Structure formats: structure tokens, C-alpha cells
Amino acid sequence: SQKIEQNSEALNIQEGKTATLTCNYTNYSPAYLQWYRQDPGRGPVFLLLIRENEKEKRKERLKVTFDTTLKQSLFHITASQPADSATYLCALDPSNTGTASKLTFGTGTRLQVTL
Amino acid sequence: DTGVSQNPRHKITKRGQNVTFRCDPISEHNRLYWYRQTLGQGPEFLTYFQNEAQLEKSRLLSDRFSAERPKGSFSTLEIQRTEQGDSAMYLCASTLSTGIETQYFGPGTRLLVL
Numbered sequence: 001s002q003k004i005e006q007n008s009e010a011l012n013i014q015e016g017k018t019a020t021l022t023c024n025y026t027n028y029s030p031a032y033l034q035w036y037r038q039d040p041g042r043g044p045v046f047l048l049l050i051r052e053n054e055k056e057k058r059k060e061r062l063k064v065t066f067d068t069t070l071k072q073s074l075f076h077i078t079a080s081q082p083a084d085s086a087t088y089l090c091a092l093d094p095s096n097t098g099t100a101s102k103l104t105f106g107t108g109t110r111l112q113v114t115l
Numbered sequence: 116d117t118g119v120s121q122n123p124r125h126k127i128t129k130r131g132q133n134v135t136f137r138c139d140p141i142s143e144h145n146r147l148y149w150y151r152q153t154l155g156q157g158p159e160f161l162t163y164f165q166n167e168a169q170l171e172k173s174r175l176l177s178d179r180f181s182a183e184r185p186k187g188s189f190s191t192l193e194i195q196r197t198e199q200g201d202s203a204m205y206l207c208a209s210t211l212s213t214g215i216e217t218q219y220f221g222p223g224t225r226l227l228v229l
Contacts, residue, residue: 004157034217043119043206043220044158089157101171102148103218105157 002027006090006106013080013113021075021109023090028104030092033066033073038087038108047088048075080113087111117141119221121207127227128197135193136224140209147190148218149182150206151175158206164190165212197228 003026013019023033032051036044050057050066050073057064063076077084087110091103120139128134140147146165150158161180162172166187176182179197184190194201204225208218 036220041223041225043208043223045220046217049217091157102160102163103158104160107155107157 002094002104004028004090004092004104004106006088007109008107010110010112013111015081015113015115017080019077019080019084019111019113021088021111023073023075023106025071025092028071028092028094029068030094032093033064034091034103035062035064035073035075036089036091036105038089040087044089044105077111080111082113082115085111085113119207119209119219121205121221121224123224124222125225125227127229129229130199131196133193133195134197134226135191136205136207136226138190138192138207138209138221140189140207141219144209144211144219145187146210146212146216147184148208148210149190149192150208152204152206152223153202161192194226197226199228202226202228 005024034049035047037047038044048057048064050064052068061078065074087108089105089108091105094104095101122137148163149161152158160173161176162182164184167184179195182192204223206223207221210216210218
């Protein structure tokens with residue numbers, strides 16, 4: 001069966017450290033993968049998209065890697081801040097058409113950054 | 116505010132009642148999606164429109180659910196004869212169908228069925 005798995009347990013880290021979140025998928029061949037941030041009671045907000053032919057993508061303190069052999073994406077936040085505390089969702093287009101007909105999301109990982 | 120808006124933000128209803136939610140997408144976006152999210156889970160796809168055409172419906176969408184997008188602008192999602200299992204956050208998102216596009220989500224409508 002098709003699955004997208006993210007760490008179900010909350011990740012607690014100290015301010016200034018690097019947070020690393022994992023997204024593993026099974027029985028998909030996505031052309032790209034996206035990461036979203038979701039705060040309590042709000043809709044997801046897009047952060048980064050990485051395509052299958054890209055190994056790594058960066059945006060400010062964020063970095064995403066995509067390993068299609070391992071079927072895994074890693075999401076890193078460097079120099080983390082309490083304001084980074086949120087749930088982070090990975091998502092992919094299950095149809096592999098590359099035309100964003102819909103997204104399938106993982107369950108999300110809650111990140112808590114403490115002082 | 117030019118983002119995606121949803122109304123109402125919260126809805127409490129009794130089992131068996133009908134409810135209707137509205138989504139106003141970003142004005143130039145021709146694709147509109149509905150998702151449902153329960154506590155501790157990621158959003159689950161329900162249906163999507165390209166302009167006024169409903170192109171795909173999830174198996175999650177029972178006969179009690181219906182969505183429309185008249186004139187390809189705002190969309191409504193109606194749930195008839197609500198059940199307690201319908202309690203969830205209903206999210207709307209929009210995008211342009213020009214290739215790989217990120218989706219822009221609204222704040223959601225939280226439904227509680229008593």
C-alpha cells in the first residue's frame with residue numbers, strides 16, 4: 001500500500017540547534033515533494049519544493065534533501081528559533097503527473113524549539 | 116487580504132443537520148481543492164475543480180458530500196445529514212494549473228458535530 005511516514009512523536013530541540021525532520025514514502029514515484037508548515041488552527045503554508053532531479057534545495061535557514069533511491073526527504077532548520085515551533089508536513093503528488101492535481105500529505109511532525 | 120478565505124471559521128451543528136462551507140480562492144487561481152484534516156493527521160484530499168469543472172472526487176467523499184464551483188470562482192462544500200465522524204477541519208486551497216504549483220491554503224472551517 002502507499003504510505004507517507006513522518007515522525008509521529010514531537011521533536012524537541014534547543015534554540016540554536018539544527019532540527020532534522022524525516023519523510024519516508026512507499027509505493028510512490030513522485031516527480032517532486034513539498035514541505036509545508038502548519039500552526040495550530042491554521043491552514044498549511046508552503047515552504048519548499050524539491051524535484052526528483054534535485055538532491056538539495058535551500059531557502060534561508062531551511063534545507064531539503066530528496067533521495068529517490070531511499071525514498072526519503074529530510075527537512076532541516078538551522079539555527080532554530082522558538083518561532084519555528086509548528087507542525088511540518090511533507091506532501092507529494094500521488095499521480096506523478098507533475099501537474100499538481102492533488103497532494104497526499106504525511107501525518108506531520110510537531111517541532112518544539114525551547115530556549 | 117488577497118489570500119484564500121473560508122467561511123465560517125467554526126461551525127457547531129447537531130447530528131443530522133446539513134451544513135455548507137464557502138471558499139473564496141485567490142482571484143487568478145483556476146484550481147480549487149478541498150481537504151479534510153482530523154487531529155494528528157495530515158490533510159486528506161476530498162475533491163478539486165479546474166474552473167467550474169469538478170475533475171476528481173476522493174472515495175472519502177460519500178454521497179452526503181457535494182461540492183460546487185459555479186462560474187469558476189468561489190466554491191461551496193455541503194454536508195448533508197451530518198454524522199459525528201464528519202467532525203474535522205475542512206481546508207480549501209487554490210493554485211494555477213500551469214505545471215508544478217504549490218497550493219495556497221485557507222484558514223479552514225472547523226466543524227463539530229454533536
